[in-house]
Amino acid sequence: MMTEAAPITTRGDLAGRQVLVVGLARSGIAVARFAADAGARVTVYDRRTAAELADAVTALGDRRLRLALGVAPDAATALVNSAQLIVTSPSISTRFPTTEPWLREALGAAESRGIPVVSEVDLFLRLTRARVLGVTGTKGKTTTTALLGAMLTAGALPHEVGGNIGRPLVELAEALGPDDWAVLELSELQLPTISRGADLSVYTNILADHLDRHGSLEAYRAAKMRLAELARGPVVLNIDDPVSRELGARLAPGTARWYGLAEGEARLRDGTLLLADTALLPVDAVPLPGAHMLRNVLAAALGAHLAGVPHAAIADAIRSFPGVPHRLETLGSVGGVRYVNDSQATIPLATLAALDAFGTAPVVLIAGGRGKGLDYRQLAEAIVRSCRAAVLIGETAPELERLIAGRIPVARAAAMSDAVATARAAALPGDIVLLSPAAASFDMFRDYAARGDAFRVAVGDLAPTAGVEA
Numbered sequence: 001m002m003t004e005a006a007p008i009t010t011r012g013d014l015a016g017r018q019v020l021v022v023g024l025a026r027s028g029i030a031v032a033r034f035a036a037d038a039g040a041r042v043t044v045y046d047r048r049t050a051a052e053l054a055d056a057v058t059a060l061g062d063r064r065l066r067l068a069l070g071v072a073p074d075a076a077t078a079l080v081n082s083a084q085l086i087v088t089s090p091s092i093s094t095r096f097p098t099t100e101p102w103l104r105e106a107l108g109a110a111e112s113r114g115i116p117v118v119s120e121v122d123l124f125l126r127l128t129r130a131r132v133l134g135v136t137g138t139k140g141k142t143t144t145t146a147l148l149g150a151m152l153t154a155g156a157l158p159h160e161v162g163g164n165i166g167r168p169l170v171e172l173a174e175a176l177g178p179d180d181w182a183v184l185e186l187s188e189l190q191l192p193t194i195s196r197g198a199d200l201s202v203y204t205n206i207l208a209d210h211l212d213r214h215g216s217l218e219a220y221r222a223a224k225m226r227l228a229e230l231a232r233g234p235v236v237l238n239i240d241d242p243v244s245r246e247l248g249a250r251l252a253p254g255t256a257r258w259y260g261l262a263e264g265e266a267r268l269r270d271g272t273l274l275l276a277d278t279a280l281l282p283v284d285a286v287p288l289p290g291a292h293m294l295r296n297v298l299a300a301a302l303g304a305h306l307a308g309v310p311h312a313a314i315a316d317a318i319r320s321f322p323g324v325p326h327r328l329e330t331l332g333s334v335g336g337v338r339y340v341n342d343s344q345a346t347i348p349l350a351t352l353a354a355l356d357a358f359g360t361a362p363v364v365l366i367a368g369g370r371g372k373g374l375d376y377r378q379l380a381e382a383i384v385r386s387c388r389a390a391v392l393i394g395e396t397a398p399e400l401e402r403l404i405a406g407r408i409p410v411a412r413a414a415a416m417s418d419a420v421a422t423a424r425a426a427a428l429p430g431d432i433v434l435l436s437p438a439a440a441s442f443d444m445f446r447d448y449a450a451r452g453d454a455f456r457v458a459v460g461d462l463a464p465t466a467g468v469e470a
Contacts (some may be wrong), residue, residue: 004116008085008126011174015039020079023089024056027120030168031087036063043068045076073102080106086117090189119193120168130176133307136186136227137204139350140296143324144204145185147300152181154317155309159183164190181307188223197230202303204296206243207349236303238295239264259298266302275301281315288323290357326452328354331459336429339459342436343452348379351438355386362431363387364423368394369439379438380404389426391419395443420458
C-alpha cells in the first residue's frame with residue numbers, strides 16, 4: 001500500500017482539507033457532516049440525482065458543502081483527482097469488481113499518489129480514543145453485536161453500538177473517551193479498508209459468501225481475517241468452525257479465545273451454558289432458537305466477559321434479549337400455523353441453520369432471490385428432508401426447482417403476497433411457514449429488511465379481522 005502523503009490521525013487534520021465523500025447513504029451523510037463541522041472543504045458525489053437523494057440532502061442540514069449528485073463520470077473523476085482525502089461508501093472500492101471500472105481506475109490512481117482512500121469506519125478507528133470491540137463473521141454478527149450491546153448495558157459499561165449494524169459512529173469520534181467501548185459490527189465490505197485492529201475481536205464463523213464481489217473463496221476469507229490480523233488484543237473464535245480454527249492457529253500464542261457447543265471457555269454442558277467454568281444459565285432460558293443462535297450467545301458471552309461484564313449481567317441480558325428483526329423472528333400464528341421471518345438468510349448455509357433450528361416441525365419454506373455464485377445442492381437435500389412444501393421466488397427459483405421438483409410439492413410466486421398466500425394454502429396446523437431465502441434480495445427488493453417487511457405485511461394481511469396471534 002502506498003504511503004499516505006498526509007495521514008489523518010486527529011480531527012484537526014481535516015481542517016482546510018479538500019474531502020470527497022463518495023456515496024450519500026448512511027455512512028456518507030455522517031462523514032460529510034463530521035468533516036464539514038471539522039472545517040474541511042467537503043464535496044459529496046453520488047451517481048444518483050438530488051431528487052432521488054432528497055432525504056439524504058436534508059439530513060446534511062445547512063452546512064456549507066458542495067453537492068455533485070448525478071454528475072457524469074468525467075466530472076466525478078475530476079473531483080477524485082482534486083481531493084486530498086476520499087471517503088467511500090463501503091461497497092465502493094478498488095478491490096471490488098462490482099465497483100464501476102472508471103471509478104475503480106480513478107480511486108486506484110488517487111491511492112497511487114498517496115491520497116488516503118478510506119471508509120467511514122476506518123476514519124472513526126483512526127480518530128477514536130475509545131476501546132474497540134469489533135464483531136465480524138459470515139452469519140450471526142448482527143445478533144451477536146446487538147447482544148453484546150445488551151450485555152454491556154446490563155453490566156453498566158459505557159459504550160456505543162454501530163458500524164454495519166446501521167449507525168455510523170464517526171460523529172462520536174471525539175465524544176467517546178478511553179473508558180468507553182465502541183462495539184462495531186464489521187462486514188466484508190468494511191474490513192479491507194481498516195488500518196487498525198480492535199482491542200477485542202469477536203468472530204461468529206467464516207463460511208462462504210459474496211463470491212460475486214471477491215471473486216474467490218480465498219479472497220473472501222482473507223477479507224474476513226483482516227480483523228484478527230490487525231488485532232490489538234484477544235480474538236474470540238468459534239471452535240466448531242473449521243476456518244476459524246485455521247485462523248486461530250495463525251495468531252500469536254494466547255491471542256485466540258475459544259467458544260463452542262462442547263468445547264471452549266464458553267460452552268454447553270448438561271443443558272447449561274458455562275462461562276469460564278462457571279454455570280451461567282440453563283439452555284432452556286435462552287430465548288433464541290437453534291444451535292447457530294446458541295453459538296452467537298456463547299460468542300457474545302465470552303466477548304462480554306473479556307470486556308469486563310459480570311456473569312450475572314451477562315445472564316440477565318441473554319434471558320431478556322428479544323432477538324433482531326429478520327433473523328428467525330416469529331411474527332405470530334394464523335390458524336395454528338406459525339410464521340417466521342428469516343429474511344437475513346442470504347446464503348444456503350444460513351437457511352440450513354434455520355431449518356435445523358426447528359427440528360422435526362414441518363416447514364413450508366419460502367426461498368429464492370439473487371444468487372451469489374454458491375452451491376444449492378446441500379440445501380436442496382435439507383429442503384426435501386425438512387419441508388412439507390416449498391414456494392420459490394426470485395432469480396434462483398429455477399435452480400432450486402430443478403433440484404427439488406418431484407420430491408416435494410413446489411410452487412412459484414412472483415410477489416411476496418402471492419408467496420405467503422400459497423404457503424398458507426400448503427400449511428397445516430402445527431406447521432411453520434418460514435421465509436429463509438438462501439439468496440440476496442436485490443432482484444425484488446431494496447435489501448433483506450425490505451423483503452422481510454414485505455413478508456410481515458403479507459402475514460398481517462392473512463387475518464385482517466382476527467389479527468395474527470402472538
